[in-house]
Amino acid sequence: MIDENHLHGDPGIDVHPHHHPASAEGASPLQRDPARTIFQKGAPGRSAFQCPETEVPAVDLERLLPARLRREQPPRLPEVSEPEIVRHYVGISKRNFDLDSGFYPLGSCTMKHNPRLHERAAALPGHARLHPLQDGASAQGALELMWNLQQALAEISGLPHVSLQPSAGSHGELAGVLVTRAYHEDRGEQRHKVLTPDTAHGTNPATVTMAGLEVVKLATDEHGGIDLDDLRAKADEDVACLMLTNPNTLGVFDANIVEIAEIVHGVGATLYYDGANLNAVMGLSRPGDMGFDIVHFNLHKSFTQPHGGGGPGSGPIAVSERVAPYLPVPTVARREGSRGDGLPAFELDFGEGAAGSKSIGRLRGFHGNYGCFVRSYAYIRSLGGDGLRDASEAAVLNANYLRARLRQEGAGSVAEHLPLAYGDLCMHEFVLSGGPMKRALGIKTLDLAKRLLDYGFHPPTVYFPLLVDEALMVEPTETETRETLDAFAHAIGAILAEAAEDPAIAADAPYTTPVRRLDEVAAAKSPVIREAL
Numbered sequence: 001m002i003d004e005n006h007l008h009g010d011p012g013i014d015v016h017p018h019h020h021p022a023s024a025e026g027a028s029p030l031q032r033d034p035a036r037t038i039f040q041k042g043a044p045g046r047s048a049f050q051c052p053e054t055e056v057p058a059v060d061l062e063r064l065l066p067a068r069l070r071r072e073q074p075p076r077l078p079e080v081s082e083p084e085i086v087r088h089y090v091g092i093s094k095r096n097f098d099l100d101s102g103f104y105p106l107g108s109c110t111m112k113h114n115p116r117l118h119e120r121a122a123a124l125p126g127h128a129r130l131h132p133l134q135d136g137a138s139a140q141g142a143l144e145l146m147w148n149l150q151q152a153l154a155e156i157s158g159l160p161h162v163s164l165q166p167s168a169g170s171h172g173e174l175a176g177v178l179v180t181r182a183y184h185e186d187r188g189e190q191r192h193k194v195l196t197p198d199t200a201h202g203t204n205p206a207t208v209t210m211a212g213l214e215v216v217k218l219a220t221d222e223h224g225g226i227d228l229d230d231l232r233a234k235a236d237e238d239v240a241c242l243m244l245t246n247p248n249t250l251g252v253f254d255a256n257i258v259e260i261a262e263i264v265h266g267v268g269a270t271l272y273y274d275g276a277n278l279n280a281v282m283g284l285s286r287p288g289d290m291g292f293d294i295v296h297f298n299l300h301k302s303f304t305q306p307h308g309g310g311g312p313g314s315g316p317i318a319v320s321e322r323v324a325p326y327l328p329v330p331t332v333a334r335r336e337g338s339r340g341d342g343l344p345a346f347e348l349d350f351g352e353g354a355a356g357s358k359s360i361g362r363l364r365g366f367h368g369n370y371g372c373f374v375r376s377y378a379y380i381r382s383l384g385g386d387g388l389r390d391a392s393e394a395a396v397l398n399a400n401y402l403r404a405r406l407r408q409e410g411a412g413s414v415a416e417h418l419p420l421a422y423g424d425l426c427m428h429e430f431v432l433s434g435g436p437m438k439r440a441l442g443i444k445t446l447d448l449a450k451r452l453l454d455y456g457f458h459p460p461t462v463y464f465p466l467l468v469d470e471a472l473m474v475e476p477t478e479t480e481t482r483e484t485l486d487a488f489a490h491a492i493g494a495i496l497a498e499a500a501e502d503p504a505i506a507a508d509a510p511y512t513t514p515v516r517r518l519d520e521v522a523a524a525k526s527p528v529i530r531e532a533l
């Protein structure tokens, strides 16, 4: 079961996987690797490519660039051969766990397979070689694709106006909250509070704070939905917005959504849909029909982009008529017959012009993540409406299969040690509590997660949502086979059985990865991003 091969790094690095603490040695392969950065490889004068002699007459640099813009020293660049470059990056890629090497059930993140067809489409020269300053007249195909994507997202969300400006889910949240603020200010109101459930993704309260508003937490009821009494008590004229995801991060669909929308609209606030969980409901239910005013999409989650390494992502928002004037610009507009040949023209639309516009403005200068639009559009078009619905149904089915399968594992002992936190059926993901496991077997959710790496699986999301004790959040997605789900359930059973014998095994895991346990807080708070050369 333990896959040792996929963890090997550079040829020449001494990797000896250990699966048991008794045989583990301190130094990791990374520490033993004598040449770690590409700057430490190669030799002076070595290069991957030689340019032919130029036939263009040389011009003195002094004539082209003023002295203050010229370097005194040439830049320090790695001097390496092509095979060294290839081995360097392939070696690094093999040290990471990625979706292409194994099951990655990271709850809330929707790590589903990214169809390779999308890469073909995104790499077409007309897409890949677009220039950011290219004249719109020579980029009509690209603008038309963006317009079509806007239309598709409007249809999927049930909200008619779309802006592709935001570059991530959290960026879409910021756009949505700024749109809300502009809407209230335009009506002469200063509202200060934004309600977020205690199951909310961390980006929701972070967004509220960045937008200069105040976070007010809402409690969760015994079914895992919003506590309506708490909502009624807190919904007042100072509330700007309620941010919600449905299904929420517990994998529970809030059946009270219509009543929630009434309460929120009753006090004049907007209802925001965190669309990161759209993978459960594509083609099945629409945020617009549930009463939401604003939704962000994570194109890199539900609509397939390679993600998890920090970008590029895409977080478009769709909004209702009520807040449409405040939408970030530019959007893409279609002008009928304006090209002269009877065909529609597509252009960037900046609204009524800077002075008259109520738009919150631009969120960035260029659509540098255009490749994301191509991939997601390819996904939407290749599946079609029916296909998107099938994908969501399969995502929910896979999650429920795995949930039920885990319950049977180890003759019921997994169910006993890792009970479902809320509800019975789930949507596209489910949350287990590792509290009983910790008390009975002496291993924490973190230990279980780390040990899963030795079994060849990426761990689920851990310690989120915060209200679940020792939370383990599993999202298998629709692209995994039944065999994979079975193997994962089996691995969880095996780890718990191991822990019953010797909790130290999981407590010291992982043993087979290039690095062991890292100081994640230090990595986030004081990252070493530049190595002294």
Ligand SMILES: *Cc1c(COP(=O)(O)O)cnc(C)c1O
Pocket (backbone or CB within 6 Å): 108, 109, 168, 169, 170, 171, 201, 203, 204, 245, 249, 274, 276, 277, 298, 313, 315
């Ligand atoms: C991923 C996620 C976000 C944030 O999206 P990013 O694209 O990572 O900024 C927000 N809410 C939920 C529920 C998410 O899963």
